[in-house]
Amino acid sequence: MVLDSMSGSTTYSVISLMDGFYQILMRKDDVSLTAVSTPSGMLWEWLVMPQGHKNAPATFNPIVSNLLRPYRNFAPSYFDDIFIHSRAVGGMTDVEMHIQHLLKAFEVMRENKLYANLKKCIFCAPEIPVLGSYVSRDGVRADPEKVATACAWPTPQDQKQLRQWLGLATYLYHYSKNFAQTVRPLSQLLKADATTTWSSQHQTVFDAVKTSLSTAPILMLPGHSKPFHVVCDASDFAIVAP
Template identity: 25%
Template sequence: MSSSLLEHCKKEIADLLQKGLIRPSKSPWSCPTFYVQKNAEIERGVPKLVINYKSLNDALQWIRYPIPNKSDLLKRLYNSNIFSKFDMKSGFWQIQIDEKDRYKTAFTVPFGQYEWNVMPFGLKNAPGEFQSIMNEIFNPYTEFSIVYIDDVLIYSDNIDQHWKHLDIFLKTAKHQGLVVSAPKIVLYQTKIRFLGHNIERGTILPIQRSLEFADKFPDVIKDKTQLQRFLGCLNYIANFCQKLRIICKPLFQRLKKNPAPWTEEHTLVVKKIKAQVKSLQCLVICHPTTPKIVETDASELGYSGILKQVINNQECLVRYVSGVWNDTQQKYSTVKKEILAIVLTIQKFQDDLINQKFVLKVDCQSAKFILKNDVKNLASKQIFARWQALLSAFDFTIEHIKGSNNSLPDFLTREFLQGSP
């Protein structure tokens, strides 16, 4: 540890002692510490002390309390216009550790050993424990509050309603002894940044900082681990990009054993993805009762789907989905691929479609026939029957939209002939 970091460490430890967050320790446990200076620390101008709790975490039993799914939380904001945001000050430090367990949290610095009186950052069960406590406190108010670990969003339809919601939240926090970070309070906003997205009047878009990952990768990504990281980052924006998985197929093939050499095609794919990331469409948050439309498409490479909802007689984009065929699916006929695209798309959107009536728009008339008729005389009756069964849980009507090719007569002739005794 450099002399400047050592001086900073002495001041930080003295501050933690003065606040009663830690105390000197003679514990037989001991976890090492180090400082990091990543982008967030550089922006704050303060290095971050990190305790390597790997050995303690290995010994701890998992308490698998569920952390909420961010997408599910954001869906609650479909009809909200006013927002306020709070951050629990040093959230985990607001939870006391049982006296008999404090020795387990001991850590060393160059000039001594200390242990925590409160729950430190870095313990594997800390996020779940904090989420559990916050849920217990704020679950009665889920109609106007979202809690994600130590972040709280209050949302309302109008100003008057929002004032009442804030009053309830602040009184509850005070009663429970929770402390919010004053510098991070954001009040009465019509546009808010929350969970990595910009939210405004029922629309959603990833914040710009969350999209900067693309430019941190080169256009030529030959290293397998680096390519895996790049493709992993794309999961964050998958809902906002049409046919993303299909576009990425050449890159996913590079992850296989003994891949072909990197070519200009791969470089062009990376450049195309980077361009898409910089021009993402703003999507609407799915409303639970508005009319829904699903559109699907299948190609030789894979499938894509779009979920829309109708607002003021306009079709608005909710999200995209896409995927590539596996080796078995790749051998399917064109019609089978079209129907499988429908099945996979509806399954991906099922949280927004279950128990609702929606319209399925297809450009394959054969698909419409198979989904709504008896398939016992068709050669592929078993697989079609299975897909019919999967879709029977959904309430939808099918509209045929003209495609470039209507193969219904040829398809029926071929299937009936193959299915005949």
């Protein structure tokens, strides 16, 4: 949903919240439940939501999302990142609209005492990182660092190394056509009862995926003013909706 809302935008900003969870106060009745004892005999209690708490992400993300809900069309958020995106509208340039959008987001932050980490913020840029990808007016492209890592990966020598590489490659599967079908021979090697060893076929598949990632296309964002068509397909081992 974060990426889909950016279709048609041309100017972008990222507001990174400082120490995300620490900006949320603990409920007064719950403070005593966070008490810890130190070797010196002192008792310490959390007055703000601690990092690593089991329910912290499920608490923090909805809070920020709900605060920005009136502006979700141009200011979607994901945990401690707020993504502002704008386009030219009604005689105003994209930059003029973007400044208006930033001011509205800042107003929400000021009213609710949310603070930004300026060192991590990006303002009025033609491209920004969003959830592991890069978004611009041209569309969405893969993170070049992740692509470089996947393409430089040596031939796996065991299941652990293969699983690690497949995990990284799967993260980028959007940019590799027919990814699931292509890597199936490699996935078969991860089964507990796998008896097949690495062969020339597996090496060919491994190299083919790396080649497809190295030439990954820029993906277009959906135009919500246009009709959508869902085409389903099925096979012996997968169901997809391209």
